[in-house]
Amino acid sequence: MSRADRIRGEMERLFEEAMRIHEKDPDLADRYAELAWRIKLKHRVDLPPRWKGSVCRKCHSFMVPGSSSRVRVRRGMVVTRCLRCGDTRRYVID
Numbered sequence: 001m002s003r004a005d006r007i008r009g010e011m012e013r014l015f016e017e018a019m020r021i022h023e024k025d026p027d028l029a030d031r032y033a034e035l036a037w038r039i040k041l042k043h044r045v046d047l048p049p050r051w052k053g054s055v056c057r058k059c060h061s062f063m064v065p066g067s068s069s070r071v072r073v074r075r076g077m078v079v080t081r082c083l084r085c086g087d088t089r090r091y092v093i094d
């Protein structure tokens with residue numbers, strides 16, 4: 001297992017835990033997301049692909065569609081909005 005795989009495994013655990021507790025304790029979920037983001041910056045390893053859209057790029061809170069974020073599809077773009085800081089991102093659908 002490579003170093004990047006090990007680090008991504010660590011992030012994976014943080015996101016799974018964040019997902020498990022975000023309804024009960026959204027602040028704790030945000031802390032897990034922020035921690036994963038810091039690991040990404042520190043080790044320069046990308047987030048696991050399935051969690052890529054789960055951290056707000058601005059405030060680093062945990063984004064769950066329908067709960068802490070809004071997701072809309074518009075003209076071939078996915079538009080996500082963080083409900084904590086209001087940051088909006090657009091992604092091209094591939």
Ligand SMILES: [Zn+2]
Nearest residue numbers: 056059082085
């Ligand atoms: Zn945000």
